Each structure stands twice: as C-alpha cells, then as structure tokens.
Amino acid sequence: MHLLPSLSVVLLLALGISSARLPTRTIHERRTALPRGWVHSHKLDSGATIPLRFALRQSNVDDIERYLYDVSHPNSQNYGKHWTAGDVAAKFAPSRDSINAVRSWLLESGIWPENVRLSPSKGWLEVTVDVEVAEILLQTEYHVYGHESSTEMVGCEHYSLPVHITPHVDFVTPTIHFDAQVFKRLDRSPPVGGPRFGTQPKTNGKIPFVLDMTGLANCDQQITPVCLQALYGLEYGPVTTSQNSYGIVEYTPMAYNPSDLDLFATNLSTGLVGKRPKLVSIDGGIVQTQYTGLGYNGECNLDLEYAMTLVTASQEVTLYQIGDMVQGASFGNFLDALDGTFCTFDGGDDPTFDAPYPDTYPGGYNGQDCGTVTPANVISTSYSYNEADLSPAYATRQCTEYAKLGLMGVTFLFSSGDYGVAGSRGYCLNADGTESPSGTIFNPNFPSTCPYVTSVGATQMSPGALVTDPEIACSEPTASGGGFSNYFAVPDYQKNALAAYFQNYIPPYANNTWNSTGTSRSYPDLSANGFNYLIAVDGSFQRVSGTSASAPVVGAILTMINDARLANGKSTIGFVNPTVSFRGYTDVGPRSETTPMVQIYSADFASAFNDITNGTNPGCGTDGFKATVGWDPVTGLGTPNFPSLLKKWLVLP
Numbered sequence: 340m341h342l343l344p345s346l347s348v349v350l351l352l353a354l355g356i357s358s359a360r361l362p363t364r365t366i367h368e369r370r371t372a373l374p375r376g377w378v379h380s381h382k383l384d385s386g387a388t389i390p391l392r393f394a395l396r397q398s399n400v401d402d403i404e405r406y407l408y409d410v411s412h413p414n415s416q417n418y419g420k421h422w423t424a425g426d427v428a429a430k431f432a433p434s435r436d437s438i439n440a441v442r443s444w445l446l447e448s449g450i451w452p453e454n455v456r457l458s459p460s461k462g463w464l465e466v467t468v469d470v471e472v473a474e475i476l477l478q479t480e481y482h483v484y485g486h487e488s489s490t491e492m493v494g495c496e497h498y499s500l501p502v503h504i505t506p507h508v509d510f511v512t513p514t515i516h517f518d519a520q521v522f523k524r525l526d527r528s529p530p531v532g533g534p535r536f537g538t539q540p541k542t543n544g545k546i547p548f549v550l551d552m553t554g555l556a557n558c559d560q561q562i563t564p565v566c567l568q569a570l571y572g573l574e575y576g577p578v579t580t581s582q583n584s585y586g587i588v589e590y591t592p593m594a595y596n597p598s599d600l601d602l603f604a605t606n607l608s609t610g611l612v613g614k615r616p617k618l619v620s621i622d623g624g625i626v627q628t629q630y631t632g633l634g635y636n637g638e639c640n641l642d643l644e645y646a647m648t649l650v651t652a653s654q655e656v657t658l659y660q661i662g663d664m665v666q667g668a669s670f671g672n673f674l675d676a677l678d679g680t681f682c683t684f685d686g687g688d689d690p691t692f693d694a695p696y697p698d699t700y701p702g703g704y705n706g707q708d709c710g711t712v713t714p715a716n717v718i719s720t721s722y723s724y725n726e727a728d729l730s731p732a733y734a735t736r737q738c739t740e741y742a743k744l745g746l747m748g749v750t751f752l753f754s755s756g757d758y759g760v761a762g763s764r765g766y767c768l769n770a771d772g773t774e775s776p777s778g779t780i781f782n783p784n785f786p787s788t789c790p791y792v793t794s795v796g797a798t799q800m801s802p803g804a805l806v807t808d809p810e811i812a813c814s815e816p817t818a819s820g821g822g823f824s825n826y827f828a829v830p831d832y833q834k835n836a837l838a839a840y841f842q843n844y845i846p847p848y849a850n851n852t853w854n855s856t857g858t859s860r861s862y863p864d865l866s867a868n869g870f871n872y873l874i875a876v877d878g879s880f881q882r883v884s885g886t887s888a889s890a891p892v893v894g895a896i897l898t899m900i901n902d903a904r905l906a907n908g909k910s911t912i913g914f915v916n917p918t919v920s921f922r923g924y925t926d927v928g929p930r931s932e933t934t935p936m937v938q939i940y941s942a943d944f945a946s947a948f949n950d951i952t953n954g955t956n957p958g959c960g961t962d963g964f965k966a967t968v969g970w971d972p973v974t975g976l977g978t979p980n981f982p983s984l985l986k987k988w989l990v991l992p
Contacts, residue, residue: 364478367505369497370515371772374728376487383481383493389473393441393464394509394736395433403431403742404830407791410746411914411938413991419910421748431743432461437507444504448476477511510732540637540872540883552606552873559800561873561882564607564648567892569806570868571949572981573649579905580654585898586715587616587642587891588673590722591662594626595639596876603644603875610652616643617655619712621676623663632877641874641883642721642891649895654902657715670722670786674740676712677749716901716911717750719894721887725762726785727774731826738789738827745914751792752894754886755863756784756820760853761958770851779959781822781853787862788824790833793916794862795890796821796974797869798951812954812966812973813869817884819956820863821964821972823853827860832917832940836970837861844967852959864916865939866951866974867892896979900988912988915939939976945969947984948977 373379399406409417422430438457441464445455450472456465470481477498485491498514510516551557558566568574577583589595597615604611618626627635639658647656661676662668726734741751758765760781767778774782787794797813797820800806813819829837841857848855869889871882901911917938938944951974956963966973 363502364499365502365505366497367500367508368510368515368730368732370730372769373484373773375766375774377484377492378486380483380485380491383470383483385470385474387470388467389470389481389493389513390465390467391473391476392512394511394732395437395441395462395464396507396509397431397462397739398434399430400739403739403746404790406430407742407745407914408831408917410748411917413938418992419748419913421910421913422746424747427743427746431739433507438464440507441504444501445476477514479514509736510730516730516733540641540874540885540887555806558806559802559804561871562800562868562888563873564645566806567645567649567868570800570810571892571896571979572983573896573899575899575903575981575985577651577654577899577902579902582905583654583898583902583911584657584715584717585646585650585654585894586619586657586659586718587639587646587894588659588661588718588720588722589624589639589642591624591660591664591667592627592630592635593639594628594635594660595643595658596628596631596636597626598878599636599640599875600644600647602878602880603640604648606875607644607873608648608652611647614647614652616647616658619657619659621659621661621712622668622672624660624668625664626658626660627664629664633881637874637876637881637883638721638887640876641872641888642719644874645872645888646719646891646895649892650898654898659712659718670724670737674737674744677714677744714744714747714749716748717752717894717898719752719891721754721885721890723753723756723763723787724785725766725774726783726788726824726826727762727768727772729785734785734789734826738786738791741786741789742791745791748911748913750894750897750911750913750915751786752795752890752897753786753792754820754890755787755794755796757797757817757885757887758820759814759818759956759958759963760820760822760961761818765958767959779852781959783822783824783854784820784862785826787820788827788860790827790830790860790916791914793864793893793914794975795886795893796863796866796956797884797886797889798866798954798974798978799868799870799884809949809953810868810951810978812866812951812956813884813886814954814957817869817886818958818963819866819869819954819973820886821956821975822861823855823972824860824862825854829858829860830916832938833861833970836940836976839969840967840971844965844971846964848961852961861972863972863975865893865948865976866978867896868978893979896981896984899981900985903985903989907989909989909992940970944984944987945976947980947987949980950977 409415410421412418438461442455445466446452450466454466474480479495479498481493481495483491484494493513495514498511500508552563555566555569601612661673761767762782765776766774766782768774768780768782769778786792797817798810799813801811837857867889869886870884872888873880874883915938950968951966952968954966956973964972970976
C-alpha cells in the first residue's frame with residue numbers, strides 16, 4: 340500500500356522535491372507472502388528512523404561463471420591458479436557509474452550529501468532517514484512484523500525505484516527480506532539450529548546396546564567410520580597436513596561436547612582421544628556448555644566425530660563457530676569473516692536479517708569479524724534455508740559470493756536437506772507462495788540450488804546388505820533433499836545431465852507442482868551414506884540420520900584428495916562441479932580454442948561414482964523423484980569411489 344497522496348505531497352515539499360520531477364518508477368522487489376512463523380503486527384511509527392542500505396550492482400558478475408570455470412577447468416592454462424581476495428575485490432567492485440547514479444538520485448531527492456555514505460568496498464550506499472522519507476524514496480509503507488519466537492522485525496510488502504536506478508541496485512534493506520536469525524533471547528535458552536533454525540539429524544533414540552563397532556557385519560544397521568571407509572574405499576594416510584585444511588561450520592548455540600568426542604574416539608577412532616578441532620571463533624562464537632543434549636550437541640558432534648576420524652588424527656580440522664549466545668548468526672555473517680568485501684560496512688550484509696555486529700545487547704559480542712578468516716580448502720556446512728525464505732536478489736547476491744570463494748580455491752559443500760522434495764520441517768509451497776505442511780508444491784533448498792556450490796544428498800544400505808552391495812536412496816526417516824531451483828538457471832556443467840534425465844525419466848507430476856522446465860539448477864550433485872550413523876552424544880551412543888551426515892563425509896574424501904595433489908606439487912581441487920565445452924577467458928576476451936572440461940559431471944568421471952538407481956525422495960504428498968541410471972534429483976551422480984576419484988584427480992594438472 341502506498342502513502343496517501345496528500346501526505347506524500349507534504350513530505351515531498353518538505354524535502355524540496357516537486358511532483359513534476361518524480362522519475363518513472365518500477366517495482367523492484369515484491370513479497371507475495373510472509374515466511375512461515377511471521378505475522379503482521381502494526382504500522383511502523385512514522386517518526387522512527389531507518390538505516391537504508393542500497394546494495395549496488397557489482398561489476399563483471401555476468402562473467403563470474405567464466406572466471407570460475409577458467410580456474411576450475413583442468414585443460415585451462417589457469418587451472419588451479421586461484422585468485423587472491425584482492426583480485427576478487429577489484430574485479431567485482433561496483434562501477435563508478437552505478438555509484439554516481441544512486442548517489443545523485445538520493446541527493447536530488449533531498450538527502451544531505453554528508454548523510455550519504457559509500458562503504459569502503461564501494462558495495463553499498465548507506466543513509467539513515469526518517470520512516471516518512473524512506474517511504475517516499477521507495478514508495479512503500481513500513482510495518483512491524485512479529486515472529487512466533489517473540490522477535491520483531493521491520494519490513495514492507497514491496498518497494499519501487501526509479502527506472503534509471505534499477506540497473507544499478509541489487510536490492511535495498513530493510514525491505515522485504517526475512518532471512519534472519521529470528522531470536523534475541525536474554526532470559527531463556529536459545530533455539531537450536533543455525534540459519535532458519537538449520538537442520539537437525541533425525542534420531543532413532545538411545546540404543547540399549549551397541550553392536551560390534553569395529554567390523555563390517557552390522558553396517559546395514561549402524562554406520563561407523565569403518566563402514567564408510569569400506570563403502571567408498573577410503574584408505575589413505577595424509578602426508579601434507581600442514582599445507583592442507585578442512586573446515587566444519589557450526590552456528591551457536593549448536594556446539595560439540597568434548598567428553599562425547601572422547602567417548603567416540605575411545606571406541607571408534609585412533610589417536611583422537613583428547614584431540615579437539617582448531618577453533619576459529621567468528622562474531623563471538625563459542626563452544627558453549629550451558630545447554631547440552633542431542634538438540635544442542637547432536638549436529639556438531641556428528642560432523643566432528645566423523646570428519647576428524649576419516650581424515651585421521653594427522654590432519655587438523657578447523658571448526659568455524661559462528662555467532663554469540665545472544666543473537667546467533669547467519670550464512671552472511673560467516674561470509675563476512677571469509678571475505679571482507681561482504682560485510683555490512685564493506686559490501687554484502689543485510690542488517691535486516693543478518694545478525695548485526697557489534698552486538699550491543701548485554702553479553703553480546705562487541706566486535707565484527709570482517710575478512711579475518713582464511714578459508715579452508717574444503718568447507719562443509721550442514722545447515723540450509725528453504726529457497727523460498729529468501730528474495731531472489733538476496734539469494735543471488737549470496738550465491739555470487741560462493742562463486743568468488745570458488746575463484747579463491749574453496750570447495751563449498753552443503754547438505755541437500757532431509758525432507759525430499761519438501762523444504763525444512765516438511766514445509767511445501769502453496770499456490771500463493773506461502774509455505775505450510777499441507778502445501779503441494781515442491782520447495783527447493785538453498786544454498787544447494789546455487790550453481791557455485793556442491794550439494795550432497797543421502798543414501799543408505801538396504802536391510803541385510805553387505806558393504807559391497809549397491810546402496811539405495813535414503814528415504815526414511817530422512818529423505819534425500821533434491822529437486823529443481825525456482826531462482827537459478829541450469830549451469831552449463833549440468834545441461835547434458837539434465838537433458839538425459841528429462842529425455843528418459845520425466846517425473847509424472849503436474850507442471851505446477853515442480854519446476855519442470857528443464858532449464859533450472861538442480862540438486863544434489865552427489866551423495867554419501869546418511870542413515871543410522873552411530874554417534875556419541877550426551878554420554879551415550881545414538882543412531883542418527885540425515886544429509887548433515889553425508890556432507891562432512893564427502894568433505895573428508897575431498898580433503899584427502901587435496902592432500903595427495905599437494906604431495907604431488909599440484910593445486911587443491913577447488914570448485915569440482917564444472918564439465919562443459921569451454922572457451923577459456925582472460926581479461927582481454929575469450930580465447931579461441933575450445934577444450935572439454937573434465938570434472939565430476941563429465942563422462943570421464945562417471946566411473947568414479949557408484950551410481951544409485953533405487954529409491955525415492957518423498958515429500959509434499961508425493962513419492963518425490965526416483966533414483967535412476969545416471970544423474971538424478973535424489974542422489975545426484977552417485978556416491979564417491981575414492982580410489983577412482985584420486986586416480987583421476989592426480990592426473991589433472
């Protein structure tokens with residue numbers, strides 16, 4: 340709803356803006372429905388102030404895929420020549436034209452020049468104004484929205500910009516975005532989970548006795564490290580550990596329990612009793628001990644117990660613990676620490692839904708970690724959003740950041756979700772864009788739908804099967820997340836796989852149930868076992884399931900491949916997805932020759948994966964998709980065959 344004309348005119352005159360000089364406008368972003376858990380509360384007081392931030396369109400982003408392929412292409416002369424943070428910042432900084440256009444518009448609208456601030460990276464223009472002024476600038480109304488967690492946020496239903504400004508702005512905050520840590524609890528325990536409450540491994544509860552944990556006879560009933568080593572041929576002793584790195588991401592209040600790590604190590608690991616991950620605290624992140632149990636320790640214990648065991652005691656594992664105990668953190672806060680150009684004051688945070696630091700609340704972290712962390716070679720994250728929770732502009736901005744980090748040589752792994760074709764907690768989309776347990780439209784998972792990350796689904800052993808038998812798709816109690824993005828186009832490396840899938844295995848669902856165009860990014864990219872993992876938690880053993888178990892396993896395998904390449908004087912593998920016929924790219928233009936790319940989606944790598952051809956990923960009242968021969972939106976390319984992958988990556992330059 341817009342302001343009444345009479346009030347608008349009064350405020351325009353107060354700002355010195357005549358209605359005759361108003362430029363032609365267009366809706367820049369619109370929200371069709373509130374995210375789950377939020378309700379409209381009341382109109383925001385017109386006397387309040389709002390810190391408006393305009394995310395300026397970055398330069399060269401249309402070419403970012405080319406740049407990323409150039410360093411990820413084994414036949415490229417730039418393969419493995421990863422960029423520095425300075426290279427990335429310089430290449431993608433917004434143009435002077437964009438800065439001048441938005442700044443001039445603000446000044447012409449009556450904003451004092453000294454109130455318009457350009458961030459050091461030139462990524463944002465910032466101005467704090469009264470609500471009345473913000474509503475005129477954006478032709479909108481600001482309201483307060485409440486969440487079931489008792490948190491309130493400021494936002495609007497839509498906003499518009501002058502037509503000549505829209506090419507220069509990605510999005511404006513605070514406006515339609517609700518992608519935040521939605522709690523600020525000072526008087527009660529914080530909710531578990533990371534961004535959007537994250538994912539929780541699903542448990543069968545405590546077990547009265549544990550079957551033999553050192554052999555392979557019971558792997559169909561409980562997964563242990565030796566089962567995974569046998570399933571995927573992971574027999575390797577790292578030799579270049581000081582040069583290599585592997586990172587696990589956790590969000591406070593999720594934290595590991597040291598005594599549980601030791602209990603697990605005593606029974607299932609060698610040389611890990613008393614060993615801890617290298618803690619990298621971001622925005623006040625701590626290994627908290629105030630709240631314990633499966634809800635608070637389960638995810639982190641699972642990730643670290645298996646990651647540390649599979650890479651062996653010789654390889655240090657880094658724990659990125661993000662967010663203080665007062666307000667937690669988001670993916671954006673983690674990206675801040677990895678890349679200084681992504682911070683609020685330096686290029687990328689959204690203060691509406693990324694936790695603001697310094698945190699001025701009692702007990703909060705009185706600082707901001709911006710560009711302070713050197714990213715590990717491989718980073719595994721077992722948390723996610725529903726794609727629909729985000730605006731397309733925000734999701735795209737964050738996805739671009741993963742591409743930048745890929746240019747810097749980082750392999751990003753994300754679990755694909757545990758609800759099949761449904762979103763977190765089994766929520767599906769309704770026709771009006773809302774999410775609910777009774778929805779019938781498939782609800783894809785982000786960042787898995789970002790084309791610049793590697794998404795990991797889940798498999799399981801059939802009852803009574805041996806580790807030498809084929810696995811099937813994980814469907815109960817965890818259904819391997821998979822499907823098709825509603826935001827991102829199919830990347831070049833996936834086009835052949837999708838063409839084959841749509842030609843041979845088109846699902847029997849109505850087109851309005853899922854994105855059936857065949858032109859969107861699909862996921863997962865690959866899979867690993869995610870069923871009945873034996874973990875130590877709360878002083879005993881439990882079995883848990885989820886793609887949050889699969890992702891750190893794949894991360895451990897790729898970390899060992901990096902070790903072998905480093906030992907042979909080669910670069911780390913970086914972004915592993917691409918496989919296309921590719922024209923190399925330089926700053927002076929495309930090279931003339933085309934060469935085939937050989938990474939995981941290529942025919943050359945097909946034999947390095949165990950193809951999964953049985954099972955489904957049910958959700959939204961359907962059986963979901965079916966696992967098929969070749970790539971499918973349930974298990975991707977299949978599960979890793981470590982010896983074969985190692986051999987293929989070692990022959991690359």
